[in-house]
Amino acid sequence: MGEVLQKRLLITGAAGRIGRTLSEAYEGHFPLLRLFDRVAIRTSHPNTQSIAGELSDSAALDAAMKDIDCVIHLAAVPEERPFEELVEPNIMGAYQLFEAARRAKVSRIIYASSIQAVGFHRLETGVSQGSRIRPSGYYGVTKAFGEALGSLYADKFGISVACLRIASFEPAPEDQRQLATWLSPSDCVKLFRACIEADPFSFAIAYGVSANTRTVVKDPPPAAINFQPSNDAEVFLRSIGFDPELKTATSLFAGGAYCGLGFTGDFERVK
Numbered sequence: 219m220g221e222v223l224q225k226r227l228l229i230t231g232a233a234g235r236i237g238r239t240l241s242e243a244y245e246g247h248f249p250l251l252r253l254f255d256r257v258a259i260r261t262s263h264p265n266t267q268s269i270a271g272e273l274s275d276s277a278a279l280d281a282a283m284k285d286i287d288c289v290i291h292l293a294a295v296p297e298e299r300p301f302e303e304l305v306e307p308n309i310m311g312a313y314q315l316f317e318a319a320r321r322a323k324v325s326r327i328i329y330a331s332s333i334q335a336v337g338f339h340r341l342e343t344g345v346s347q348g349s350r351i352r353p354s355g356y357y358g359v360t361k362a363f364g365e366a367l368g369s370l371y372a373d374k375f376g377i378s379v380a381c382l383r384i385a386s387f388e389p390a391p392e393d394q395r396q397l398a399t400w401l402s403p404s405d406c407v408k409l410f411r412a413c414i415e416a417d418p419f420s421f422a423i424a425y426g427v428s429a430n431t432r433t434v435v436k437d438p439p440p441a442a443i444n445f446q447p448s449n450d451a452e453v454f455l456r457s458i459g460f461d462p463e464l465k466t467a468t469s470l471f472a473g474g475a476y477c478g479l480g481f482t483g484d485f486e487r488v489k
Contacts, residue, residue, distance in 0.1 A: 225414055226250040228286045230273070230315060231293030233257055236330065236387055236406060240290065241266075243407040254282045255293070273311035276318065283322035288414055290328045291315050294360070298334075298476050301356040308360035316371050326378040328413045329368050333385040333399060333425070333434075334358035337473020338488055341398055344436040345383075345472055347423045354473030355480075365423065372421035380413040380443065384426035385434065385472075391451040394460055395474045398434040401426045402449035412445040419443075434472050 225248060231237045232253035241253055251266045253259045259268040271278025273293055283289070293315070294308045312329070319327055337354025339345045353359045361383075368379035385399035386392075387406055401409075405428045413424070419442035425435045431452040439445040461469075467478030470485060 224249065225287045226252075226285055227288050227290065227414065228252045228254060228282055229290045229292065230254045230282075231291070231330075232268075233259055234292055234296065236384070237292050239403050239406060240292075240410055244411075250285065252282060252286065254278075273307065273314050276314065279314060279318035280321065283318050283324060286319075286322060286324055288326040288328065289315070289319055289324055290330070290410060290414075291364075292330045294330070295357070296332075298355045298357045298479055301359075304356055304360050308357070309363055312360075312364040312367055316367055316377075319377065320371065320375050324377065326380075326414075327368065327371070328410060329364050329379060329381045331365050331381045331383045331423075332358065332361040333383045333427075334473050334476055335361040335365060335383060337471060337477055339472045340470055340489070341395065341434055341472055344434050345425065346435070346437040347440060354471070354476035357476065358473065369421055378416075378419055378421075380416070380419075380422045380424060382409060382413070382424055382426050386474075387426065391454050391458060393468060393474075394458060394464065395468050397451045397455065397458060397460065398427075398430055398432040399472065399474070400428050400430055400449075400451040402428045402447075405429070405447040405449050408447060409443075409445050412439075412443050416442050416444065 227248045233255040245263045253268045258270040269282045334354045335358045336349045338352035351362045365381045371377045372379040386396040387401045391400040422440040424439045428449040429447040468474045471477040
């Protein structure tokens with residue numbers, strides 16, 4: 219990234235793993251990069267600002283949205299929890315974020331969804347933009363809610379919304395499933411940048427998955443988003459190994475181990 223992109227960008231959840239990756243990559247490349255999290259974030263570039271606040275604080279969100287063109291919404295509890303622990307940060311938090319963006323007349327929201335929204339699709343059949351919602355658990359349910367909210371705000375309020383179903387964001391794939399679901403840090407940076415730079419569009423769903431030989435994604439990114447990943451988990455095959463006879467939640471489903479948490483059904487019934 220050598221040039222300065224003419225968008226004023228807000229990243230929520232900027233202290234998280236993906237948030238840190240994006241903020242480090244994007245610093246100095248936007249006329250304004252504003253970082254929002256529950257904790258203050260140290261910044262070194264004159265065009266980078268940090269605001270500490272909660273998604274439940276509408277005044278803090280309104281301040282964060284001031285003069286912003288595009289929002290990357292990462293802030294959430296990023297793991298499976300009892301439903302009542304997810305309602306405030308993931309459901310109400312998403313609503314508060316979209317409402318603040320609407321009030322501020324933000325033109326684009328990039329919502330970090332998750333492959334867990336479609337987690338019970340089988341790895342062997344894969345997923346696509348049109349895959350039906352099949353959450354792996356309550357976390358996936360909250361991400362599906364965020365996608366529905368994004369669709370509403372795109373249609374009703376004219377905000378351009380991209381929902382990114384992030385899969386396995388790791389420095390390197392860690393298990394057999396991630397040969398199909400890995401998203402490298404550099405490809406993650408490319409994906410969000412493609413959404414920032416995209417020409418005007420209404421609503422889009424894209425997957426956060428690298429160019430893996432065994433990819434779980436069965437269709438290309440939407441035409442509006444020029445995402446061209448370059449990394450392939452297959453280079454790690456020798457160290458990870460692959461057992462085609464393995465029949466666990468992690469090896470069978472797009473959502474991996476999340477699908478197995480509390481599972482009392484029959485894997486063979488989930489087709």
